[in-house]
Amino acid sequence: MSTLIESPTIKRPHRSPEFTVQDKEIRTILCPQMAPIHFALMQAVFENHGCRFEILPEVDRDAIEEGLRYVNNDVCYPAIVVVGQLIQAMKSGNYDPDRTALMISQTCGGCRSTNYAAFLKIAAAKAGFHNVPVIPFSVDIANGNTKGINVNFKMLKKMFLAFLYGDLLLTLSNRCRPYETVQGSVNALVESWITRLRREILGNKKHRVADFAAPIVHDFDVLELNEEQTRPRVGIVGEILVKYHPGANNHLVALIEQEGGEVVVPNTLDFMLYCLTSDEQRKRYSHVPFFAGLKSSAGAWLIERQRNKVRNILKKSRRFAPMGTIRHLIRLAEPIVSTCNHTGEGWLLTAEMVELIEEHVPNIVCVQPFGCLPNHVTGKGVLKELRSRYTQANITTIDYDPGSTEVNQLNRIKLLMAVALRNFSK
């Protein structure tokens, strides 16, 4: 007698419709904010590629409440912020669900960022937007569920340029803003370059990296600043969204400047390179298919070759120093953590802190979502070791989540700044 075992009913996650070539013609893609300068340029990349693309404005408390309504509150703060922002936009009535698609960033690996797209699909379905396609956006976008967008080499190159120029504008403006003699002149210069770069990206003219990097550096080099004044430099490292998104970190850059510091934020391209080199690094300890390892090393080499052009321009500048390379960052992390730490910001977080300290930025704010395990390992987890290696290090960690009070965050920053100013005046 045969026994039939009934399989339990498995509840499948909601599948959102695919974003097709036809959708590209009619649907506006809504994308949550992450890094305002970079994403303003990214918008032009998508528009140049024939997409209707809109970056959502600043996140507010209502968006976070909306996120909490549709995403389990066990889930990471960045997921609550971005899902909340998208659902809030859809519910606003400003977007027709039949003519809208939602984009969400996703990194693949051991942590919950792998599931961000799934969270959004479930949230959109629960909020009544079953028919709105969800597009995951990752470093590996060319291989993702983006058939309708049809990412090609030209688009990838423009994306790279958007991040490269975004990093450059962010670094130069943070270096100059605290010393401006005409208030608002630095942000005005950033805005004028964003407008010009968007126009160039939207146009189809080919251009080389140095065509714009050189005039950008020149403009910031000749900007009138109070050269007499100096301030303690304060680095910001941590989880990518909280690090770059002013709405998610309660305007941390402005706060540090207001407290008398000069902010240093590492490049977003370092994060891309960290993701790209993951196969190459894993290959050192476990089996990775030959071509995956090769693709990883070759991709990083190509990007660094282009960044070298910017480094050479920065070397000639009188105010700015060139950024480090991914190889240098790997070397800095290796004595402290394994470079196989690839969940969250992984080994990159440790490397960025070491790099900042060695570049005379001993004051560091490490921002992380509450309960973000990977960043607690390679961020908070390495602080004891960093403090014993670098006695000058003045590091504070700040947790961000929907329930954390701004007062606590403010107190920690004030304490860090008090120590930074005292050490600086010695």
Ligand code: SF4
């Ligand atoms: S890095 Fe941290 S915050 Fe980001 S998805 Fe992973 S666990 Fe969550």
